Amino acid sequence: MSKQASEVAQGLAKQKGRTLSAIVELQIEQDIIDGLYRPGDRLDEEELAERLSTSRTPIREALRKLAAIDLVTIQPRSGARVSRPNMAQIIELFEVISALEGFAAKLAATRATDEQLAAIIAAHDTCEELAVSGDAKAYFDANGVFHRAIWTAANNLMLIDQITAVDKRLAPYRRQITFHPGRKQDSQSEHAQIARALAERQPEIAEKAMQEHVMILSDDALQLARDLRL
Amino acid sequence: MSKQASEVAQGLAKQKGRTLSAIVELQIEQDIIDGLYRPGDRLDEEELAERLSTSRTPIREALRKLAAIDLVTIQPRSGARVSRPNMAQIIELFEVISALEGFAAKLAATRATDEQLAAIIAAHDTCEELAVSGDAKAYFDANGVFHRAIWTAANNLMLIDQITAVDKRLAPYRRQITFHPGRKQDSQSEHAQIARALAERQPEIAEKAMQEHVMILSDDALQLARDLRL
DNA sequence: TTTGTATCTCTTGTATACTAGAGCTACAGA
DNA sequence: TCTGTAGCTCTAGTATACAAGAGATACAAA
Numbered sequence: 001m002s003k004q005a006s007e008v009a010q011g012l013a014k015q016k017g018r019t020l021s022a023i024v025e026l027q028i029e030q031d032i033i034d035g036l037y038r039p040g041d042r043l044d045e046e047e048l049a050e051r052l053s054t055s056r057t058p059i060r061e062a063l064r065k066l067a068a069i070d071l072v073t074i075q076p077r078s079g080a081r082v083s084r085p086n087m088a089q090i091i092e093l094f095e096v097i098s099a100l101e102g103f104a105a106k107l108a109a110t111r112a113t114d115e116q117l118a119a120i121i122a123a124h125d126t127c128e129e130l131a132v133s134g135d136a137k138a139y140f141d142a143n144g145v146f147h148r149a150i151w152t153a154a155n156n157l158m159l160i161d162q163i164t165a166v167d168k169r170l171a172p173y174r175r176q177i178t179f180h181p182g183r184k185q186d187s188q189s190e191h192a193q194i195a196r197a198l199a200e201r202q203p204e205i206a207e208k209a210m211q212e213h214v215m216i217l218s219d220d221a222l223q224l225a226r227d228l229r230l
Numbered sequence: 231m232s233k234q235a236s237e238v239a240q241g242l243a244k245q246k247g248r249t250l251s252a253i254v255e256l257q258i259e260q261d262i263i264d265g266l267y268r269p270g271d272r273l274d275e276e277e278l279a280e281r282l283s284t285s286r287t288p289i290r291e292a293l294r295k296l297a298a299i300d301l302v303t304i305q306p307r308s309g310a311r312v313s314r315p316n317m318a319q320i321i322e323l324f325e326v327i328s329a330l331e332g333f334a335a336k337l338a339a340t341r342a343t344d345e346q347l348a349a350i351i352a353a354h355d356t357c358e359e360l361a362v363s364g365d366a367k368a369y370f371d372a373n374g375v376f377h378r379a380i381w382t383a384a385n386n387l388m389l390i391d392q393i394t395a396v397d398k399r400l401a402p403y404r405r406q407i408t409f410h411p412g413r414k415q416d417s418q419s420e421h422a423q424i425a426r427a428l429a430e431r432q433p434e435i436a437e438k439a440m441q442e443h444v445m446i447l448s449d450d451a452l453q454l455a456r457d458l459r460l
Numbered sequence: 461t462t463t464g465t466a467t468c469t470c471t472t473g474t475a476t477a478c479t480a481g482a483g484c485t486a487c488a489g490a
Numbered sequence: 491t492c493t494g495t496a497g498c499t500c501t502a503g504t505a506t507a508c509a510a511g512a513g514a515t516a517c518a519a520a
Contacts, residue, residue: 018306019306019473019474021473045501055474058473058475060502061290061294064251064294065294065298068296068298069298069299070391076248076482076503077480077501077503080502092387092388095333095337095386095388096333099329103326103329107325156326157319158323158325158326159322159329162326162396166388166392249502249503251503251504274471284505286472287503287504287506288504291503306472307471307512309471
């Protein structure tokens with residue numbers, strides 16, 4: 001885990017106007033989302049401090065912030081670990097995000113500007129191409145763009161914050177899902193249904209379609225979590 | 231602001247198994263929710279440290295955590311203030327919480343145990359009594375109990391976390407709403423509608439009723455925010 | 461009077477030193 | 491061998507010292 005991260009860390013040019021604490025926070029968060037640190041991994045303060053060439057103070061502040069959004073779990077006098085939700089909690093998180101993303105789709109159906117709608121369609125088209133030709137990683141990224149385009153079209157920044165927060169916690173599990181064979185095709189037809197509902201400005205249909213789309217991911221994620229012996 | 235808080239702070243018996251940092255966090259959070267610190271108020275580290283009889287370190291960690299959940303806003307090298315969402319953001323937050331609480335009601339309609347349903351009805355009855363006889367503060371608290379009973383009946387802990395997080399941010403605005411004359415009666419009939427839908431196990435109706443109930447609060451909160459010249 | 465700038469102050473950001481509790485280790489007794 | 495406990499070690503929690511940037515202040519020039 002240390003080699004690659006270390007190099008990334010060295011590349012951290014001291015950014016202006018940002019505190020070390022904030023830079024460290026972003027770095028650790030990204031490492032967790034990227035899977036460099038996996039759920040359950042210990043996050044030793046001194047080790048991190050050395051790796052990121054700072055004192056423990058900014059590390060501690062960063063860990064506290066990550067703990068506040070539940071990406072990290074701190075046991076008093078024992079230390080920080082990457083949070084490892086159990087199966088029940090993963091299901092619950094997917095339920096929450098399905099509700100939030102469903103709501104986003106519902107709002108988007110009535111509020112999306114023409115440009116925002118166009119962006120959604122464009123993202124959908126990209127997914128379509130990559131579903132056939134591209135590699136799994138590319139499709140995963142394109143999928144993210146599609147979803148975020150819908151969040152944006154809801155025109156509610158607080159909602160985006162909220163979805164993003166939950167999304168981060170699910171990242172370690174959600175990441176691998178689209179790699180499953182056959183899933184891409186299914187996902188595409190679901191996306192198509194959602195995109196159509198949005199284009200036709202049908203809030204209820206868009207909401208329901210999105211909710212179901214997300215909950216199907218939940219099943220896959222659970223399978224994955226099971227494979228990882230959670 | 232300092233007098234009352236100071237006394238509260240002195241009352242902080244050093245709790246076992248809890249870090250100072252955690253105690254301080256809870257204290258500041260409660261002070262914000264209680265309205266002791268109002269949106270926009272400056273949170274001076276040294277002043278807080280003296281008030282709570284600690285060094286700056288636990289204060290800083292607490293403030294960082296509160297900033298992570300957006301209850302506090304930190305401007306680098308300038309300090310922390312109680313977050314002050316603008317009107318648009320308040321509306322957005324109410325939209326988000328209406329979606330989440332609506333979802334909770336929907337889940338509760340199918341998942342609530344008999345005991346949980348009984349608790350909801352009981353809370354509703356308490357509200358009913360207080361709407362007629364009690365003071366505003368008592369009604370506000372009972373209202374909270376009613377809502378939380380529904381969150382609980384959704385049987386999804388992550389959802390509760392999420393709702394709670396948003397609820398905290400709205401606390402300064404939501405707090406005064408039930409004080410408005412006449413609102414209590416309206417609120418009660420809405421509660422009755424929700425309770426009935428839950429008892430009859432009708433998810434869609436419960437969801438819609440809850441969503442509307444919350445969005446009506448939004449209007450009141452906005453009026454309040456306007457009065458406070460936000 | 462106003463505006464620009466230099467300096468100074470005051471708070472925050474970071475590092476380091478010190479304290480203390482959790483959990484491991486090793487040894488003694490059953 | 492197993493179990494309980496003493497103590498030891500190692501990391502986290504807290505305090506304090508030091509650095510640095512933002513914003514205030516005061517003065518000079520237009």
